[in-house]
Amino acid sequence: MPNTRAPKIEVLELKADFVKFVLSDTDTSVANALRRVMIAEVPTMAIDLVTITENSSALQDEFLAHRLGLVPLRCEPGTKFVYNLDCDCEDNCEQCSVTLSLDVSWESKAAGRPDHEKDLPVFVTSSDLVSHDPRVGPVHFASSDIIDASQDDGIMLAKLSRGQRLQLTAVAKKGIAKEHAKWSPVCVATYQFDPIIKVADDVSATLTVAQRQQVVESCPVKVYGLDERTNNIVVRNRLECMYCDECTNVASSLKLRPEDDAVVTVTASQDRFIFSVETNGTIDADQVVQQALEALSLKLQTLRNELINVKQKILAAA
Numbered sequence: 165m166p167n168t169r170a171p172k173i174e175v176l177e178l179k180a181d182f183v184k185f186v187l188s189d190t191d192t193s194v195a196n197a198l199r200r201v202m203i204a205e206v207p208t209m210a211i212d213l214v215t216i217t218e219n220s221s222a223l224q225d226e227f228l229a230h231r232l233g234l235v236p237l238r239c240e241p242g243t244k245f246v247y248n249l250d251c252d253c254e255d256n257c258e259q260c261s262v263t264l265s266l267d268v269s270w271e272s273k274a275a276g277r278p279d280h281e282k283d284l285p286v287f288v289t290s291s292d293l294v295s296h297d298p299r300v301g302p303v304h305f306a307s308s309d310i311i312d313a314s315q316d317d318g319i320m321l322a323k324l325s326r327g328q329r330l331q332l333t334a335v336a337k338k339g340i341a342k343e344h345a346k347w348s349p350v351c352v353a354t355y356q357f358d359p360i361i362k363v364a365d366d367v368s369a370t371l372t373v374a375q376r377q378q379v380v381e382s383c384p385v386k387v388y389g390l391d392e393r394t395n396n397i398v399v400r401n402r403l404e405c406m407y408c409d410e411c412t413n414v415a416s417s418l419k420l421r422p423e424d425d426a427v428v429t430v431t432a433s434q435d436r437f438i439f440s441v442e443t444n445g446t447i448d449a450d451q452v453v454q455q456a457l458e459a460l461s462l463k464l465q466t467l468r469n470e471l472i473n474v475k476q477k478i479l480a481a482a
């Protein structure tokens with residue numbers, strides 16, 4: 165009989181750079197495949213080629229090129245690029261690449277400073293990178309909260325002292341993190357098993373209020389509370405559970421005999437997974453999930469087609 169299970173997604177929290185959702189009615193292999201595709205197979209743009217015209221900073225060219233590669237580049241939603249290897253152009257073109265330039269000297273940045281700051285080094289940051297394609301540009305901060313709290317004007321690339329200059333051209337290309345981590349769209353993509361937390365009311369009834377309070381207070385993330393009316397233990401924030409076992413240890417210590425039931429038990433659901441995905445700003449969090457699902461679906465379709473081909477060849481040869 166075919167397996168009629170149909171996985172579902174329920175979104176718990178959604179922001180531009182963060183999504184928390186529950187994937188249910190599936191198993192660990194699918195959850196892990198989705199996690200890995202989100203990390204390594206959702207394409208983004210990243211700097212891949214750097215031509216340095218002048219570098220009199222203290223940093224070596226290779227070091228700078230590596231730093232530039234790790235600057236996240238945001239594409240406007242709907243912007244489509246082709247992979248450079250699949251493009252018809254000889255080197256790079258606007259279908260497959262974006263050019264960025266940077267030209268900063270100590271003198272240009274230090275101009276207009278007050279006297280007491282005039283000999284200090286200047287900072288070269290991602291905000292000095294000028295994109296030649298308005299649809300693509302560097303992500304300077306992870307969120308607007310950080311912009312308000314930060315004294316920088318972007319991701320630090322180098323410091324220049326008097327007389328030093330950095331002048332370069334960079335070419336960003338489309339890629340996936342399976343090739344290099346700089347193309348990963350996420351800084352966090354994790355899941356945990358949905359916790360199943362049970363309170364045995366009959367056991368709870370045998371405990372004193374102080375003992376119940378002890379169980380409630382054992383949880384560092386305040387999963388439990390005491391019902392105001394009955395003083396029974398209730399589960400308030402199930403999704404906060406991090407499987408630390410503090411509550412079950414206290415519950416075990418309150419047993420009169422080892423074979424007695426514990427007042428609380430915590431187990432992990434095997435078919436519900438709570439995902440937390442945080443992007444680095446290159447694409448929105450919901451897009452990361454959608455594109456990962458599409459990539460996963462394409463892989464399964466390819467596998468299916470290959471299996472059909474192999475089967476047909478075997479049948480033809482028989």
Ligand code: SF4
Pocket residue numbers: 361382383384385386387404405406407408409410411412430
């Ligand atoms: S396992 Fe830890 S986090 Fe989970 S409910 Fe118990 S004490 Fe709280």
Ligand SMILES: [Zn+2]
Pocket residue numbers: 248251252253254255256257258259260261
């Ligand atoms: Zn091209």
